[in-house]
Amino acid sequence: MSFDLSLTPAQLDLVERAHAFAEDVVRPVAQEYDQRQEFPWPVLEEAAEQGFYNPLFYRDLIGDPTGLSLPLFMEELFWGCAGIGLAVVMPALALSAIGQAATPEQMLRWAPECFGEPGDLKLAALAISEPQGGSDVKNLRTTARRDGDDWIIDGHKMWIGNGGIADVHVVNASVDPELGHRGQAMFIVPGGTPGLELVRKLDKLGCRASHTAELRLDGVRLPGENLLGGDDKLEHKLAKVREEDASAAPEGKRSSTLGAFEQTRPMVAAQALGIARAALDYATSYANEREAFGAPIIDNQGISFALADLYARLDAARLMTWRASWMAAQKVPFQHAEGSMSKLLASELAVDATEKAIQVMGGWGYITDHPVEKWYRDAKLYTIFEGTSEIQRLIIGRTLGASATPPPPVHVTAPTDGPPLNAVWGRGTPNRTKVAQAALRSKDRVPGPIMGVAMKLLSPPGRK
Numbered sequence: 525m526s527f528d529l530s531l532t533p534a535q536l537d538l539v540e541r542a543h544a545f546a547e548d549v550v551r552p553v554a555q556e557y558d559q560r561q562e563f564p565w566p567v568l569e570e571a572a573e574q575g576f577y578n579p580l581f582y583r584d585l586i587g588d589p590t591g592l593s594l595p596l597f598m599e600e601l602f603w604g605c606a607g608i609g610l611a612v613v614m615p616a617l618a619l620s621a622i623g624q625a626a627t628p629e630q631m632l633r634w635a636p637e638c639f640g641e642p643g644d645l646k647l648a649a650l651a652i653s654e655p656q657g658g659s660d661v662k663n664l665r666t667t668a669r670r671d672g673d674d675w676i677i678d679g680h681k682m683w684i685g686n687g688g689i690a691d692v693h694v695v696n697a698s699v700d701p702e703l704g705h706r707g708q709a710m711f712i713v714p715g716g717t718p719g720l721e722l723v724r725k726l727d728k729l730g731c732r733a734s735h736t737a738e739l740r741l742d743g744v745r746l747p748g749e750n751l752l753g754g755d756d757k758l759e760h761k762l763a764k765v766r767e768e769d770a771s772a773a774p775e776g777k778r779s780s781t782l783g784a785f786e787q788t789r790p791m792v793a794a795q796a797l798g799i800a801r802a803a804l805d806y807a808t809s810y811a812n813e814r815e816a817f818g819a820p821i822i823d824n825q826g827i828s829f830a831l832a833d834l835y836a837r838l839d840a841a842r843l844m845t846w847r848a849s850w851m852a853a854q855k856v857p858f859q860h861a862e863g864s865m866s867k868l869l870a871s872e873l874a875v876d877a878t879e880k881a882i883q884v885m886g887g888w889g890y891i892t893d894h895p896v897e898k899w900y901r902d903a904k905l906y907t908i909f910e911g912t913s914e915i916q917r918l919i920i921g922r923t924l925g926a927s928a929t930p931p932p933p934v935h936v937t938a939p940t941d942g943p944p945l946n947a948v949w950g951r952g953t954p955n956r957t958k959v960a961q962a963a964l965r966s967k968d969r970v971p972g973p974i975m976g977v978a979m980k981l982l983s984p985p986g987r988k
């Protein structure tokens with residue numbers, strides 16, 4: 525399926541419903557949950573009632589071949605509030621990791637446990653990062669060792685969304701530290717398992733309605749069935765890695781941990797777009813109403829040019845995010861790290877847009893009477909989690925060093941769309957140009973109506 529910007533009726537409906545939810549349910553309570561740093565249970569209940577909090581909803585969005593449903597939903601929800609948005613979508617992040625590693629039976633067992641039902645909601649967490657380093661996932665120190673049929677996990681996790689309060693924790697741990705990230709595996713640690721300790725809830729700058737925690741895993745005993753993918757798959761993978769020289773593992777081969785992040789990057793980029801759009805729209809309305817020196821401040825190019833630049837960047841970042849999402853859905857490889865590019869641009873835009881919104885609003889932007897100071901605090905997270913901006917640049921930079929001549933852009937390498945005749949008679953082909961030139965030369969000799977019919981007949985063969 526080719527990349528297409530026209531939305532289906534279902535996608536348009538999704539945008540409208542998600543926007544109404546963000547506007548009517550999320551925004552009115554966003555400041556309160558942010559200030560109290562409290563988990564927004566009633567909002568989650570309403571999300572579940574409206575169908576935005578269940579595994580089938582996310583399976584549907586992830587399975588959309590156009591790739592657009594997921595970023596469309598994310599942008600609208602996070603336009604409402606990023607902290608509440610994170611609380612709503614955190615189980616989807618865990619589900620995405622489960623989806624990459626689990627057997628179909630495990631998926632069926634654990635996916636409902638990540639969300640629960642209206643009236644009996646559940647939470648899920650994805651626990652990767654550790655106190656000594658989040659970027660360097662090859663160097664994680666949490667270990668898993670076998671004990672008979674069971675696994676014993678020991679380690680320390682940091683900054684974990686829903687950590688310690690989740691019903692399902694997807695935890696990655698090293699089963700063979702010598703093999704680096706390819707010696708890691710993912711486990712399901714149910715909430716309440718003895719040895720799983722919520723050390724503390726973290727006090728954050730932004731996204732404060734979401735729960736983020738430090739966790740300790742001290743001799744956590746799990747049945748063998750909680751290893752995602754199962755024993756045989758793990759043994760097969762480890763044997764293969766050991767056969768190769770582990771230290772020279774090919775870059776192209778990814779661990780399930782890295783794979784989960786790559787898939788979710790455009791989704792996180794779309795969240796940042798929602799924050800940026802909220803701030804730009806708010807600042808623009810303000811700039812149209814606020815007067816200084818007898819005129820609306822938008823009349824000053826110092827204000828309007830800055831907003832114009834940011835709106836142009838917003839549109840560029842959105843297009844890039846949609847393309848990355850379409851590529852992920854169509855399994856087009858990220859040869860230029862397009863997922864990282866979208867996350868890098870969108871997250872830095874969110875920081876710049878929210879900062880500019882404060883500047884446009886002057887003193888009013890700096891106080892809590894308006895939401896822009898909150899959006900500024902929320903936006904900053906986006907250059908840090910799911911891979912910092914530096915790590916995105918590192919990933920993009922690596923693709924540049926991968927070969928002497930970088931591969932052409934994705935539209936050149938993607939499969940063509942249209943009938944074969946299009947290559948000889950399509951727009952811009954030499955044949956069409958020659959015939960058009962001949963027609964132009966004879967225009968004075970051929971009557972207009974005949975010329976019109978000829979031109980219709982000579983129209984290029986279209987797309988499928």
Ligand SMILES: Cc1cc2nc3c(=O)[nH]c(=O)nc-3n(C[C@H](O)[C@H](O)[C@H](O)COP(=O)(O)OP(=O)(O)OC[C@H]3O[C@@H](n4cnc5c(N)ncnc54)[C@H](O)[C@@H]3O)c2cc1C
Nearest residue numbers: 650651652653657658659683684685908909910911912914
């Ligand atoms: C609110 C919040 C929520 C989070 N949620 C989760 C979650 O749910 N699950 C989870 O597993 N993790 C989560 N994280 C963790 C997050 O992914 C990490 O904080 C992030 O990956 C960065 O790791 P770090 O903080 O250890 O920084 P470090 O890796 O120590 O990096 C510190 C600085 O060094 C830079 N740096 C590191 N290596 C390089 C390099 N090679 N080149 C250039 N610069 C470099 C980084 O860009 C950064 O600026 C969350 C974090 C926050 C703040």
